[in-house]
Amino acid sequence: MNDQDLLRYSRHILLPQIDLDGQQALLDSHAMIIGLGGLGCPVAMYLAAAGVGKITLVDHDRVEVSNLQRQIAHTDADVGRFKVESAAETLRQLNPAIEICCVTEKATLEWLTAELPEVDVLLDCTDNSSIRYQMNDACIATRTPWVSAAATGWAGQLLVFDARQANTPCYRCLYPQLGTDPAGCAESGVAAPLVGVIGSLQAMEALKLLTGAGKAPLGRLMTYDALHSDWQSWQLNVDPGCQSCQGLSSRQAD
Numbered sequence: 001m002n003d004q005d006l007l008r009y010s011r012h013i014l015l016p017q018i019d020l021d022g023q024q025a026l027l028d029s030h031a032m033i034i035g036l037g038g039l040g041c042p043v044a045m046y047l048a049a050a051g052v053g054k055i056t057l058v059d060h061d062r063v064e065v066s067n068l069q070r071q072i073a074h075t076d077a078d079v080g081r082f083k084v085e086s087a088a089e090t091l092r093q094l095n096p097a098i099e100i101c102c103v104t105e106k107a108t109l110e111w112l113t114a115e116l117p118e119v120d121v122l123l124d125c126t127d128n129s130s131i132r133y134q135m136n137d138a139c140i141a142t143r144t145p146w147v148s149a150a151a152t153g154w155a156g157q158l159l160v161f162d163a164r165q166a167n168t169p170c171y172r173c174l175y176p177q178l179g180t181d182p183a184g185c186a187e188s189g190v191a192a193p194l195v196g197v198i199g200s201l202q203a204m205e206a207l208k209l210l211t212g213a214g215k216a217p218l219g220r221l222m223t224y225d226a227l228h229s230d231w232q233s234w235q236l237n238v239d240p241g242c243q244s245c246q247g248l249s250s251r252q253a254d
């Protein structure tokens, strides 16, 4: 780190749980963000500002006018552009020193499994349930920690998984297959700051995973009900019949 870096990241370095070593770990890290919508925008902006050295943005959608109510990395002038390109421009303005990679292909199990060995943390910011199951299986195969979230209406949820830690549940332990999981917000409404609340929590858990600060809430389902200002949390158990993390065969191709 040079003098400018020490100044830029001084409020991190002052935290004993991060310090110089933690900030250097962030600068040396690679985060991949799937989805640059309501959740992905604040996740990407906080991780870029925090100094995560390389960020890969994955999204094949383009910015629409109806996104602008909550997807804060995109502006009115970005309508029609790829979301990853619009977001990358915002991130470069926030922090010109970091590396941003843009992917406009749809993430598949095969693609994720090939890419994740180079990734330190995966952020699930998609509203596509099918891709979420593929993220789960690819993260187990490659031992990549990941932070999953969903937000719709007035309610959001957050889950952190790390297959490197023994006896911790995976996404399929909670939602065994497609259709048992919560639906996304594509067809329903969503209160604008909700995705900021949940996305900021995702960025926080990623920062903890990358620096080693604190303790990851592995396999704990955390939910936020904005209408009633209510937070809840449940510890999940490993499903001994889980097709993914328990290595049982006959996995369905969701």
Ligand SMILES: [Zn+2]
Binding pocket: 169, 170, 171, 172, 173, 174, 239, 242, 243, 244, 245, 246
């Ligand atoms: Zn499992």
